[in-house]
Amino acid sequence: MKESTYSCALEMSAHSNHHQEYFDDLEHEINLASNNLKNTQFLTKEVRNIKDFQPKGISSRTTKWLTFFNKNHDYCRFYFEATICALFAAAQKNEIWRTQTTEELNLSFNFYETIFSNAPNLFLNEKSESATILMQISLIFSKYSGMVVKSIREEAKKLNKYILEPELINFFKCIFIKYEDPYVLTNKFYLLKMEEINILMHILQGNNIKSHPQLPIKISNKELFILVNKLPQPLYFKNNILVRSIVAAKLFLQGRNSRVLPAFLVYSKVFNHHLDEFVSALDFWVTAFYLLAKDEQFNNAQIIDYLEYKKHMCGESYSLKGRTYNSILRETLLWHDTQEYTRKEEVMKLNWQPRYEISNTIIEGDVEYKFNEITNGEEMLFETKHLHHCVFSYTESCHRGFCSIFSMQKLKNGEWKPSITIEVQQNSIVQIAGKNNRSASAMEINVIKRWASQMKIEYIEQNLQFL
Numbered sequence: 001m002k003e004s005t006y007s008c009a010l011e012m013s014a015h016s017n018h019h020q021e022y023f024d025d026l027e028h029e030i031n032l033a034s035n036n037l038k039n040t041q042f043l044t045k046e047v048r049n050i051k052d053f054q055p056k057g058i059s060s061r062t063t064k065w066l067t068f069f070n071k072n073h074d075y076c077r078f079y080f081e082a083t084i085c086a087l088f089a090a091a092q093k094n095e096i097w098r099t100q101t102t103e104e105l106n107l108s109f110n111f112y113e114t115i116f117s118n119a120p121n122l123f124l125n126e127k128s129e130s131a132t133i134l135m136q137i138s139l140i141f142s143k144y145s146g147m148v149v150k151s152i153r154e155e156a157k158k159l160n161k162y163i164l165e166p167e168l169i170n171f172f173k174c175i176f177i178k179y180e181d182p183y184v185l186t187n188k189f190y191l192l193k194m195e196e197i198n199i200l201m202h203i204l205q206g207n208n209i210k211s212h213p214q215l216p217i218k219i220s221n222k223e224l225f226i227l228v229n230k231l232p233q234p235l236y237f238k239n240n241i242l243v244r245s246i247v248a249a250k251l252f253l254q255g256r257n258s259r260v261l262p263a264f265l266v267y268s269k270v271f272n273h274h275l276d277e278f279v280s281a282l283d284f285w286v287t288a289f290y291l292l293a294k295d296e297q298f299n300n301a302q303i304i305d306y307l308e309y310k311k312h313m314c315g316e317s318y319s320l321k322g323r324t325y326n327s328i329l330r331e332t333l334l335w336h337d338t339q340e341y342t343r344k345e346e347v348m349k350l351n352w353q354p355r356y357e358i359s360n361t362i363i364e365g366d367v368e369y370k371f372n373e374i375t376n377g378e379e380m381l382f383e384t385k386h387l388h389h390c391v392f393s394y395t396e397s398c399h400r401g402f403c404s405i406f407s408m409q410k411l412k413n414g415e416w417k418p419s420i421t422i423e424v425q426q427n428s429i430v431q432i433a434g435k436n437n438r439s440a441s442a443m444e445i446n447v448i449k450r451w452a453s454q455m456k457i458e459y460i461e462q463n464l465q466f467l
Helices: 003-010 017-033 037-052 060-071 080-093 102-118 130-143 152-157 165-176 194-204 221-229 241-255 260-267 269-273 275-280 282-292 301-317 325-338 377-387 391-399 442-455
Strands: 362-364 367-373 404-412 415-425 428-433
Touching: 060 080, 060 102, 080 130, 102 130, 102 152, 130 165, 130 194, 152 165, 194 241, 221 241, 241 260, 241 275, 241 282, 260 269, 260 282, 260 301, 269 275, 269 301, 269 415, 275 282, 282 301, 282 325, 301 325, 301 391, 362 442, 367 415, 367 442, 377 391, 377 404, 377 415, 391 404, 391 415, 404 442, 415 442, 428 442
Parallel strands: none
Antiparallel strands: 362 367, 367 404, 404 415, 415 428
């Protein structure tokens, strides 16, 4: 279908004849490109799913990519379906894919052909990010083919048959990195936005990042050295990776504690959910990290909660000037023990919409459990008073969308009573606590796992902390 015809089709309704003609043409071209009936049936089904895409995600480029993989099905049969899924994802949201020129498109095809001929019978796990990573390497290659420092052919020959994500990340590094490796960026290069990739490749060429016009935050030479060489490995950012990495470098420069930094960033709901707000108060958080990093064993989410609460409630008037780690710790303990925050009438009045659907009750043994998502300050206070822990301090975090709190209740003598409190962030359980911050029992953990599975919420044991 010609591009002009496609442009006209986009002006029509998704159910118009012109739009339907586009999909008919696409299916016809795919059918002509394949002699494999099963393969064609799969593609035809997937093509129909493109109708759910935003109009700007549909183009003749999609046809060319699908036709290319269809023709080369025998070379990528062990990861064909995973690659098609990665392709559709790229068509929706990958700016490199969406801005490819014809020449760049052909370079991506050449990249895959090199993989086909030098790493035959590769197996990519469909449940992993491997197909997405390989797709991203092909797209970056199409934009930066002149930056390749090692033979793709030779590096492809070294790939194992059952290839895992770390091996593909290393493959990317081998063919593009000649100087230093800014591993916080390269380890997640496939999650970078287009402007982030531009800056990454600028660094990999040996250039100073400070000279790049798209740099989102100013960075000093010392901070740049930390960004490239010193940031601790357990930093796993899922979005805005460059900004988060620069922020981490600025914090680390002051605190010099590679063990405390990951905990500090994980516990900060503002950093994880409202990055712009964190950056706007960066001087405050740099000072906070400097003070907290003095405790080599720092692992206290409550202190971060307290500082975020005070900063939000008091704004610019709240300062850490003259404070020490011990004084902040005492303030935090007082805040929790005396529940001074319960006197804030405006917090008590807060309410918000539930973010999850109501779940079914769960029976474990002869005990029945249900899970209520807490949606207002009064319910949070009730949970705190009943279980004697500090969940009320999370009221504003819930109101601002940082997290969701669930009360796991047990039916006893015909009455539902709170038993366990659960915090969910980014669809993953991060904290669990019972009365007086006790740990959940094995039976309670089993109930929580069943509920999480039912709700499609992640339960990852190593991520859990106490409330």
